[in-house]
Amino acid sequence: MANTPLLGCDFSSTPTRRKPIVMALGHEAGGRVMLERLERLETLDAFAAWLSQPSEWVGGFDFPFGLPRELVEHLGWPLQWRECVEHYAGLSRAEIRTTFAAFCDARPVGGKFAHRAFDKLAGSSPSMKWVNPPVAYMLHAALPLLLAAGVHIPGLHAGDPGRVALEAYPGLLARELIGKRSYKNDDKAKQTPERLIARKDLITALENGQTRLGLRLKVSHAQRDALADDASGDSLDAVLCLMQAAWAQRQGAPRYGLPLEMDPLEGWIVTA
DSSP, X not given: OTTOOEEEEEOOSSOOSSSOEEEEEEEEETTEEEXXXXXXXXXXXXXXXXXXXXXXXXXXXXXXXXXXXXXXXXXXXXXXXXXXXHHHHTSOHHHHHHHHHHHHHTSOTXXXXXXXXXXXXXXXXXXXXXXXXXXXXXXXXXXXXXXXXXXXXXXXXXXXXXXXXXXXXXXXXXXXXXXXXXXXXXXXXXXXXXXXXXXXHHHHHHHTTOSTTOOEEEOOHHHXXXXXXXXXXXXXXXXXXXXXXXXXXXXXXXXXXXXXXXXXXXXXXXXX
């Protein structure tokens, strides 16, 4: 799988021209991850078509690949991953919000949400959150498209072994490099010089290989400027996912670095 194309995806559940899905495409050689280009997809149909192309890649995708087992059991939904995803895909966003809000309302303050096994480890939002960020809707929009495209999802679903999809989380890698400093905001009024400096520091740290992944990012001057200038952080998040995909590719099939104790309903964030 060495030199297999790599991709990192910053996903939006309602993509638009202003807020597209961003794909960072590249490859790894000798511990260096080369960013080849960024692609922007403005519709879910375009994302579905991209996934379905005959090609080979290992990809890191920034959306949850599973719901918390505690939640699924409580709701009486199917406990097999594919059946659970298909049941979930059949619900509307309004039904999801109502169902999850009722679950949270019945629970004590401080423990409203159910979590997946690794959420604390990765610092990730519960995959049932429907606001700030709406990861429950991201899962709802994206996973059926992965299934329809027939991609391989290690530990969860057997598909085309040439196209390998893994759950990635840019925040995990970003925090390792710049701590809790904020580096992005979609709100123009909050796109501050401090956040620009944080993005530049993050890019420099990736180029210097300052992570436990043992990889260095290779970008051109123009690419570095483009990553720093995207104040939404979407381009940089796609590159962080690309780095996680490169690490997974180096671990190789069949598990791509996923732990043996991974819950086959919940999934796992690669590198967590």
